[in-house]
Amino acid sequence: MISVAFLSTPGLMDPLEPLLRRELPGLTCASWPEEASREAELAVCWKPQAGALAAMPNLKLIHSIAAGVDNILADPSVPDRPVCRIVDPDISVAMTEFVLWSTLYFHRDFDRVIDNARTGAWHRYAQRAPQDTRVGILGLGTLGTDAARRLVDLGFSVSAWSRSAKTADGIRTFSGAAALDAFLGEVDILVSLLPLTPSTLGLLNAERLSRLPKGAALVLCSRGEHLIADDLVALLRTGHLRGAVLDVFEREPLPADHPLWREPGVLVTPHMAAIASWMVIAQQIAENVRRLKRGEPLLNAVDRARGY
Template identity: 50%
Template sequence: MTKLVLISRDYDMSHLVPSILRAAPELDVAVHGSRDAADADVAVCWNPPEGAVAALPKLRLVHSIAAGVDNILCDPSLPRVPLCRVVDPQHARGMSEFVTWGVLHFHRQIDRVMENQRNGVWLRYDQQAPSTCSVGVMGLGEIGSRVAGDLHRLGFAVRGWARRAKDLAGIETFAGAQGLEPFLRGTDILVCLLPLTDETRAILGARTLAMLPRGAKLIHVGRGEHLVPCALLSALKEERLTGAIVDVFPNEPLPASDPFWSAPNMIVTPHMASVASSDTIGMQVAQNVRRLVNGEPLLNVIDVARGY
């Protein structure tokens, strides 16, 4: 019988057990730390403790429960076995809904209306056409392209930036290091949807934020490690940025004492922009385990060298 072990540093994954067993009742599922977990063939992970995966001598596969795998790849002791991720067919839709809400929140000046409400001020702002608002999407993979296309169809002036040149209908695109500054200079609302690589780690730092027009906004739904917290806090305090919606952080869950909770003109959301259902995770993990057992090609395998 093939055995799976659920491993996480700070996230209780026990709710996934019924979904995995519904999809593949022949599997044996254990939780990290239990006596019967040491001989697992498959590690199903989210932010595992360093060395926990390497301690499994029979390991044949590591499977993330999400689209991102940076929280697994950061372990230098990670064994050289296949690493797969979950690709939720509804993930791009969920992310696009969240980003669209954020863009409309700023474009329709709901952030200013909410502040007025706290102060008892009745003030109606002029409405502007979406075409007057430039939304810049960093990262034009499957999800970024979907988000950019949906915003374009709503009438926003959408521009995109990626590591390599992209051609998207109706969207002005920029590429590589030489394209970053001109992309940022013309962006009113910046949306980060990049994968996490050595090149993108800490990309949302002081230099990048300073390239945005004064008064720009940020919607960060990429990876927590893209963000340099002190740089964003400083930009908000000095009003170089006048709003931010941040869904992912370098350290999660965000401690109650973190200054982000009380930062001016900032909305904190708990890594909720788009989350795969337990049944989707269970089905895709079970499917790949069966493929592993049968010697068939695995689905959604990560290129470890690229990090995604």
Template identity: 50%
Template structure:
């Protein structure tokens, strides 16, 4: 019998218990803060309480319930433990829909129409073809690469930036520190789909915004810690940036008193861009538990040297 701990400091993950037992009735499942969690072999996590793994001497696997793992490894003693994430093909479809909506919000001037509506002001803006809107994707992994190519197929002038060189049909690609400035300089709508690493934390800050053309906009659905909110607010206040669609935040839910809720030109959404179906989540967790027992290679294991 394998004990599985459902760990989160911000959500009650006990709803996963019957779903996991339906996959493997032999599992012994405990939900934090049940002290039995400390004896678990498998941790199933979302925003793990700080320092918890160091108190779990029998832990053999850390498994995120999402595509990202940053919030299950930050501030933890992993001591070489394998970390796995969830990969759902439908995540890419949901992300494409969200990013397309964000791009259209600025390309088709919906942001200006909504602002004019509040003033009862009738104004039609010139309609430009998709080829006249330069979209830039930061992050060309599984999600970013697919979104970039789909937007290019819709006629947008798409560029992409990644840590290491990538080649994608229909996409002008840039890479590394030397490629970031020219990438930003050709971008009207910047889309962030980066993983969170030490190198990408705070990447959406004053230096990034200053390198964008005047009147550029941001669609952010990467990780909350990528964004420096005060720098974004300053770029909006100065008029250098036109607006932003924001789906992720360092603290979630975004506190009611936060200035981003009321900043002109900003759309706040509640971390809804895309999410894995829970049927996929529990199948992949149960499969990896079975693989762990049998000593077989795990699926969707994170490269600890890269953080994704």
């Protein structure tokens, strides 16, 4: 049976080990940097230490425990081995719920009502029809497409931007770097669902966020590294942007003394938009181990050139 090494912050994968052992009887496990982990054939990762994967000579498969693999591929020393990610069918449902809630948070003025409640201010805002709120989705993959379709079902005016050309019923689509500014200029609520790649790192900076119409809001539930937080804060303080729901950050957990917690207009949530279940993670890793042994195509294999 294959040997596995867990590469993550201490304790993070404790729930995964017994589930993997149940799926793969006879599995041997170790955690980095234990000596046995260096001889493992399978690396199960979340933000592995730089250079760790390169120090595993028997490595046959690298597996993320999430949909994203940017935390693995950021290390230039990662060896040329298959990399796989997790695709939990319930993730799409959970992410869509979060996007719908965040959209309604701004569309129905809950952000303003909550602020008013702190001071006992009774003020009702004029209700807008959904079609009068323009929601823009950055990233039209599985998650972005599902969220966009549900927003269309609710009557919102929905557009989407993706790196390559895509189409979806009821959604105005934009593609390529040349179309990004035009897309941003027509968005009242911007939802980021992009993967993190070298081309999307720092994408949400002052130049691009300022392309949004005055009074627009941001919903970030992709990767914290997409956003230049200081640029967002500056645009909030000038009044160009209305607010932001931020679920992901460069450093997690977000330190309790971080100023974003107290920045007016910003709502911080603890990377809760969509979380894969440990059971699904164990099942998909185990299936890929079986496929690897049989020489079959792997589930959710990553195109390392694209980064996802």
